Amino acid sequence: MIYVHIPFCRSFCTYCGFYSEVAGSCPQTRYEEYIRTVCEEAAGRRDEIARTRDVNTLYIGGGTPSVLPLSCLQTLLEALPYGPWEEFTLEANPEDICEKGMPYLQGLRKLGVTRVSLGFQSFDDGILRWMNRRHTAARARDAFALLREAGFDNISIDLIFGLSNLDHACWEDTVRQALALRPEHISAYQLSIEEGSALEAQVAGGKYREASESHCRAQYDVLCHLLGEAGYHHYEVSNFALPGFEARHNAAYWRRVPYVGLGAAAHSFDGRCRRWNTSQIADYHAEYEVLSEDNARVETIMLGLRTDVGIEASLVDAGPLLAEGALVRCGDRVRIPEDHFFVSDDIIRQLI
Template identity: 40%
Template sequence: MPGIYIHIPFCRQACHYCNFHFSVSQKRRPEFVQALKKEIALQKDFLKADNQEKVILDTIYFGGGTPSLLEISELDDIFSELFTYYQLASDAEVTLESNPDDLGPEKLAALSNTPVNRLSIGIQSFHASDLKYMNRSHTAEQAEKVLPDAEKAGFKNITADLIYGTPGMSDAQWKENIMKLISHDIPHISAYSLTVEKKTALEVFIRKGKAPPVDEEQSARQFEILCEITSQHGYEHYEISNFGKPGFFSRHNLSYWSGVPYLGLGPSAHSYLDGLRRWNIANTCNYIDNLQNGQLPPFEQENLDKDQQYNEYVMTALRTMWGVNKELVKKRFGDDYFEKLMHASRKFLKNGKMQETSSHLIISAEGKFLADGISAEFFV
């Protein structure tokens, strides 16, 4: 079943490392919510099959930006419009990305009465020095408090984000961050190596010598610590950046990696359907203005050719614990692509960065930190 992604492009302040589309001005937020409702109505047929009255959704994901900045009344408004045209599966996963400073007890209690049944909490670190370096809007105290508060509000499906490789973060501090999540029995952890993206504040600070560069050795070492600790506590490392207890893998992300159709709503949001990818303009004011005039916002699109579809499949599959399905490559892409796949795998099988089973090619534990670089060598 398909899913919907909704981009909420507002933040309290700009994190130094972030290159997603967002605005720290919320002046047009009420207009944005109304524009989003218009886009929902205009795009009601994007996922619809022939003679289908209402599309049944497996997942809805509110990303950003910071979706937890929305008032409950705004969320209710968005859900009401969605359910005019869509129906939720009985066990649908509905995720809201959130920051600890937005999730007080009252807000959490109100959220528990909406269709949201999975919270993604951007903790990043429990240490004040890391949060200051990243320019996060929440405090270490708020990071500590949000997990028990979310549990008291009745949320059982919680994922928390952490960032490792931050200059000045010791291995002991990193272990402490991981163990705090585990102590609360958080069933899913997403952990990302700090990366320096172009045109971010962090990139400028490092270039001007105002901040130390990221240490790749530190990042690799802390990735190994992460893998070891989560494995010891019953988490499955099912994707390079994602660790889940059985039954708590991100269904929305799994659908992305499996080529399931999804509709993206909001500025900069991407959609995918049968080899067609399209993405909205990354300009919130332009997005609002067009929809106020009854028009879809400007978008770009591409039809993925066979090479692109193969590259994308290999890239996403190799990041997962299941790896590349050899028979699928043969059936979907043909013998030529299968031969290219097996040829590219030889050196990684030889040096221990990959493993081969009767049906799959899988990146080994030794190769996981290098997964993106390994995947690139399979591209055609």
């Protein structure tokens, strides 16, 4: 199970706190240099990779992996000769898909990409401009159609709700437009104020006021209702899939399956120890934390209770929360029911 981080974007989104850089005037050279570094890291960590192959998935995320030319992806994959992959996801910006067109998409298919995760975020052009996204709603729809035409039958789209400037009608319209495309997977995240983001500065300068909890709750409820009605399986707080299209890679993270993360700012886990690469693109290095038994238990609870399979009941004192309906019991496991997913963080806090 391998994650590769591509820390490049062509512009920065208002809300984003992820580590990435704009490649500047000579992007091809920077991309190639970076990919060379990642390939060297992959070669040096071959034994570790071998130990994570019970779940043989590859996820290339970012940043914006779709800024990379096919040649860079090809070089990267030659350094990762572990396919065929059970699932190979590439995150993409809709504008890159439209600009690069069919030859690029056919190239991705040849490289073995099985799943594309598109950052749509909204179907409202005003909201997309506020987010400083590079694409419009129409271009996002075009990108989706192109992917289908190229034969991709596993497409995920990302949406964001809980903006104070996103009214309920506009959000419902976004969810309905997303559903009209019938993607296999939808991830919907509540806006948060990330450290280092442009939005954080807006909040500090009084230019943006966070949405109230009831505003966010109402939008989350609409999301759950419409997606449930459309047959999507709500298998994690922020993730919905048509049956059989649950993300295997992400679902393995939530089960705390070991994985190797390659590249600047990428995280890894070997079952006992968490490792993270620092953020400098040219010369990142690794830092480590060995988890105590208690840390491991807390992680298991935090990750497991965000999913609809929950955790072993013996890990927590579930009594009071079972009585009030914030947890339900299924055999020897407990889980948070969907109507309490929105407050899952509060529930988890009470348990740990």
